[in-house]
Amino acid sequence: xxxxxxxxxxxxxxxxxxxxxxxxxxxxxxxxxxxxxxxxxxxxxxxxxxxxxxxxxxxxxxxxxxxxxxxxxxxxxxxxxxxxxxxxxxxxxxxxxxxxxxxxxxxxxxxxxxxxxxxxxxxxxx
Numbered sequence: 138x139x140x141x142x143x144x145x146x147x148x149x150x151x152x153x154x155x156x157x158x159x160x161x162x163x164x165x166x167x168x169x170x171x172x173x174x175x176x177x178x179x180x181x182x183x184x185x186x187x188x189x190x191x192x193x194x195x196x197x198x199x200x201x202x203x204x205x206x207x208x209x210x211x212x213x214x215x216x217x218x219x220x221x222x223x224x225x226x227x228x229x230x231x232x233x234x235x236x237x238x239x240x241x242x243x244x245x246x247x248x249x250x251x252x253x254x255x256x257x258x259x260x261x262x263x
Contacts, residue, residue, distance in 0.1 A: 150188075150195040151212055155254040158184045158200025164252050165189055165196065168226045169214070192216075210256045219262040223248045226258070234259075 142148065155161045162184075165171040171189040179185045184200040191214065199205070216222045219237050227233060227250065234257055237248030247261040 146195055147193070150197050151210070152197040152199065153210060153254065153256055154199045154205050156201070157254065158187065158198050160253045161198060161256070162187060162189065164226075164229055164231075165191065167229045168222060168231070168252075168258075169216070171196070211259060212256060213259045213261065216260050216262060219246045219248060219260045222260045223250060226250045226252075226260075231258075 153161065162171075162173070166189075169191050171191045173187060174190045174195060175186075175188040176184065177186045179201070184198070187198045187200075189196045189198065194214070196212075223237050231250035231252060234249035234251060235247075237246050237260075239246050245261040245263050247259060249257055249259045251257050
């Protein structure tokens with residue numbers, strides 16, 4: 138147990154800044170089964186900061202009116218079934234970057250897709 142970070146949180150969490158964070162949250166819930174761990178809204182009810190749990194990791198999301206914006210972001214996530222996650226993402230409207238395949242010399246089945254905000258997700262299963 139640590140007194141310098143929340144219990145169950147990794148030391149490093151990606152932080153995605155999105156113009157439409159609710160769309161990305163719904164996408165992550167549909168594709169990865171993500172669960173909202175914490176959420177802080179602005180007085181108007183829009184998302185200021187959210188934290189989604191994906192297996193043993195946390196993705197932080199900021200949204201709406203902010204001077205910050207995510208540049209091109211790539212995230213890599215190991216999942217039990219990369220093909221099933223890829224298929225759910227495509228069904229949820231993701232743009233295909235690369236269909237899952239095994240590259241020569243790599244034991245992982247890996248594919249990539251872009252979420253509605255343009256973040257590229259690489260999913261793999263060894």
